[in-house]
Amino acid sequence: MTGPDAVFPRADALAKAVGAERYSADVTPPGCLWAGVRRAGVAHALITGLDVAAARATPGVVAVLTRRDVPGTNRQGIVHKDQPVLCGERVRHRGDPVALVLAESREALALALSRIDAAFSPLPGVFEPAAALDRDAPYVHPEHPDGNLLAYGLVEKGDAPTALADCAVTVSGEYHTPMQDHVFLELPNGTARLTPAGVLDMVVSTQAPFRDRFEIAHALGLNPWTIRVRAPYLGGGFGGKDGATVQCLLALAALNAGGRWVKMVWDREETFLAGYKRHAAVMRVTLGADADGTLRALTGSLLFDAGPYAHLSGEIMALALEHAGGPYRIPHTRLEGSCAYTNNPVGGAFRGFGVLQSSFAIERLMDALATRLGRDPAGLRLQNALGRGEPNAIGVTPEPGAGAAECLTAVLAHPAWTERAAWKRQAPPFTRRGVGVTCMQNAMGYGRGLPDAAAAKLELTKQGTFRIYNSVPDMGQGNASAFVTMAAQALHQSPEAFALIQPDTRHCLPAGSSSASRTTFTFGNALLGACRAMEAKLRARAALALLCDDPARLILSPGLVTDPATGAAVPLARLGALLPRDDRLCVDQFVMAVVENPPDTGRQFKLGFPHRFYSHGACLCAVEVDELTGRVRLGRCVVSVACGRVLSLEGVTQQVQGAAAQGIGLALFEDPALENGCMGAGDLSRYLIPTALDLPDIDCLIVADDEPTGPLGLRGMGEVGIHGPGPAIAQALFDAAGLHVTRLPVTPEDLLSALGGPE
């Protein structure tokens, strides 16, 4: 195998660059119907009336459906199914849907939706997770046995309270991270129809086409095997398309469309209103150390705002607890976590999946400890960085690999660090400069408790080329292209010899969701297994054609199998033409290894705890604060990453830069302005994300690493890069302006206040 490709032959680049790639949103069958929903617009209420007569009478309207038209359980949700497809009695957040309209045109659809007369009897809402857990808080799900406590977990190692009492120094803090919207370019959308054969045929922008079948089947009382889901390339997902968005509503529409195609697209405002969000979190934590800075104990509690429905809140909180100690050596820990139901938007999966929240807390504590001890924050981190073979904060010893110390050391050697003093001195008038560095880590895969599995299918075509049946959607992260690169290397073929079939439950084999930094690792390993089978098959079949009785000596090269003993060769095109289809297929499966002897702690987490594989990184942010406006400009961002072997330097760099940009957005730009369950910033004129002009150059440093069980040595790394900017910017702002950041995003107002600016 080779090292990183200098030129990354990204398989999807050209089609995307010229606009030829067809996303789900680009599928609009001629004559299709349009579907949309009327949403509650109130955060918590009983539905007292729903008059759809005027909507039904609107010209061009084909059907108006309500709760009574939902044939199945009317319940969706990845693990806990508590979210209705259409609400019938009660709405629990402003985005809850109460009626579904099918119309001949988007105009008729909009008109009909506006004519639905829904009457609500408001209920007291609960909008703060801490308040939600009060005994007398209004209940979001009155039937839920634990009131508004959706999930609780405790992980413990050693005796943290006692150890903390013995510490020479302790620091405490309460840290807040905000709700965040994914702001994917391609809005939630899909197209569906019921075929004459009774198949519900769907094209959806989804991260989990195979699971979608079961979601839809459960919600609507269908046979999952009669549902076909296709998932073209996504225009972004970031977790926000892991779990049903349009799926069940669209399926319900298709069941009522008389066999016609139906299309549903949420607009941007609807997506802000109804889409999943990163959980806002509050973390109260205390870290204790010896006088020399050696960490001794960590205690704390994490509280997540789940919104009204479970989605993956419990699992996200578990991952937050697993990462709450950071990549540091802490002998005693006691961490508890809670998820509270509220009437805010629905919390769900988002790149970083709980890790972002608890990383911010531990990294801020490390800075506070460094300040208290008069230490350099980087040196304190290096002193305590977890070494290979050492158990982490929850008592698990992850697989060895390059860790936080290597990653931090790489960043500290960068001129942005070594020459920071000069850079700070050169600050223009009325600006202050500061630099911060932090560590990052992110587990890979689903974790223990459910199989992190993938099945890959590879076909030799009749023409002697190959088809990869990709089963995990590519939402832009480039995994599909990585599969081509892997297969091309494994089979010694040029990448052009491979066609990629994008996920389609009819033709591809199940491989789980596109999430959890798992796609290249899990499906990649399955694909390489299929490639090995294919190579053995090609040798064996070519041996027959070449009258060679030692297939092992045959050599695969682009388009050919050659016998070096005779110089004779057989083109793959000839093999492809000769073999029957069943013999041109290779299938292999892979299941990611899990922690074999987990500690007793965290046993209450059935799914997704703990993890065996981690990727690491470090992040430097150099900030420049405008003393007059409080505006923060990033002068430089440097990210190092240790993620096994790098198959494509460009691919890794793109992921690192994208993740860092999203982390920067959360740290400095994205303020949902949530109030009483309503996002004050519910459109892109108010919810600001960084543009290219707002971002600095982001340097990506690769730390030498190798994952023996990974495909071509890699580990997943789509998420790890998002965790650095928040704490690194916070540390840099302290360096620049003495600001003690405990809450993200940091606003110009916060800075002006800290600087004692114009009041």
Place this chain on the structure above:
Amino acid sequence: MTGPDAVFPRADALAKAVGAERYSADVTPPGCLWAGVRRAGVAHALITGLDVAAARATPGVVAVLTRRDVPGTNRQGIVHKDQPVLCGERVRHRGDPVALVLAESREALALALSRIDAAFSPLPGVFEPAAALDRDAPYVHPEHPDGNLLAYGLVEKGDAPTALADCAVTVSGEYHTPMQDHVFLELPNGTARLTPAGVLDMVVSTQAPFRDRFEIAHALGLNPWTIRVRAPYLGGGFGGKDGATVQCLLALAALNAGGRWVKMVWDREETFLAGYKRHAAVMRVTLGADADGTLRALTGSLLFDAGPYAHLSGEIMALALEHAGGPYRIPHTRLEGSCAYTNNPVGGAFRGFGVLQSSFAIERLMDALATRLGRDPAGLRLQNALGRGEPNAIGVTPEPGAGAAECLTAVLAHPAWTERAAWKRQAPPFTRRGVGVTCMQNAMGYGRGLPDAAAAKLELTKQGTFRIYNSVPDMGQGNASAFVTMAAQALHQSPEAFALIQPDTRHCLPAGSSSASRTTFTFGNALLGACRAMEAKLRARAALALLCDDPARLILSPGLVTDPATGAAVPLARLGALLPRDDRLCVDQFVMAVVENPPDTGRQFKLGFPHRFYSHGACLCAVEVDELTGRVRLGRCVVSVACGRVLSLEGVTQQVQGAAAQGIGLALFEDPALENGCMGAGDLSRYLIPTALDLPDIDCLIVADDEPTGPLGLRGMGEVGIHGPGPAIAQALFDAAGLHVTRLPVTPEDLLSALGGPE
């Protein structure tokens, strides 16, 4: 894995016992046409006229075809394509076909065939292979560059002429083995039609359905991929259905049948006339030894009667040369072999494939040497038996395994040997008794030079049972049933869970021919590979259903996959229902290992020389000679066999007994009475094979053995048992009556002559 099954659950037993099994001969589509050919009836002639007008005018006749109607090369043959489908200018043996008739009924067919008026100008024939090699002999193929010498080979090790000159004792002999007919129960037959889609769909009693497509395509100028060949269970084959019998003629008929089904069945007399035969051979050999009996050198020449067409004559001669030294330690050898074209019936593959001929010669020489030295023939063999790791007579060191000494020792412990003196003393009046023992060996597989490969396909059905796509025809030897046993053991399922799909080029994958003792080894290994893939698949898929993240701990049991950690189980029926078809298939391939560093000798043999794997055996025959009639009765036959691990004791015993019976037939019964190319015994009233009443009890002794590379430890053994009876009976007849047998079959006249009986 378990040892030999006490009860052999032969998958095909019940259907065959009750007559429900459908052989190719049982396929007679309603309204099908009947095809047959007019054969030359002269051994060597030019065709001077062929009047088919009367035949065409016969009521019920659909077509009469001649050479001019053959669209392709008109040439068939497994390696050398020198045999016409229909002869146009010349006939080279009495069975050569000159015209093909299609008729509505068998009666019309017979009448039309009788009305074909063929005129021949006789050519001088050549009927003795030695005479055929004379410079002035008539040529069978005038265009053949080497005259009537079809193939020549020389294998040499050390310096045999010099070593022979130094020997204390030498013995020489000229040994003859006869032509032999396979006398399979099911005659050559098949059914074919050209479908509207242009597919030539055939059901044929064949040992090589996958190769047949290429034979037909080459001969008739067709695309092989448009030919589908199905091979139901055969009612016997023994090599006689390896190579085209009806195939090309039947395909030609189907091309001219207007899309109707056509059936062709050769009758018994036609099969004697036109079918392939075991090559008659003459072997002049000399064996030298030290005074203590240690073998020193072997020289000799073998001459095979190929008949008029090549078939596999060269390859058969090569195998004869490879086995000419027997399983004995002989430091110096020089052996040459020739195949001569003659106008006798066509020589071809037959169980034992050349080995039978040269085994008779070497075993007879061993007896002659024992006589000369005054030694016990068994003791002399034990003294010289090849040990593990020792090179054989052509300088190849075969894979280790139980050998001739172990097999012979097993037979010598049998009461038929230990109590032979008493048994002989108890001979009734006017009878003499004698006992003989010999060794046997037979290589397995195609040997070096062409891949001995198989691809196996295994399917989990939607119902949770399995389908084995068997690719190697079962001609009665039981390989198909063995595959069920193997798969059932490998997957921990009951044999009833497996359905066997018999060879069908449309649905099964290529796996070579049913021949060369290779089927259970080669396809069995491929099948076990597919089973391993299936087991991994079942574990991986069940793990998903059971939410188990450690597939390795799951347990397969009949119909279930169980998680011992939780007790939860998922039925295979559920997995079958869930998985798409492409994921219910497992395919694996296997290529038999070959000799990696063959000696320089025998390089002229491109295909099938030398071999790496051998099975061994020993054979005891106890004979009783009637002094008054010369009739020989076998009192006892004991056969030991070392063939790796025994999967089914009953299966191995059946093969040993069947092979021994066929060897006994050749030794004592089957006299073709060949004269001027005409079989005097051309029907079953004159060509006698032993019936059950003619055969003794045949005891089968298993010698403990294990083949590490074999499926479940086995090696193929369908042929080895045929080699013993000839030389063992010869030795026994010397023991009983002092007869020096040099020529098989031994007739009552030979014995009466030796006994000095009534003249």
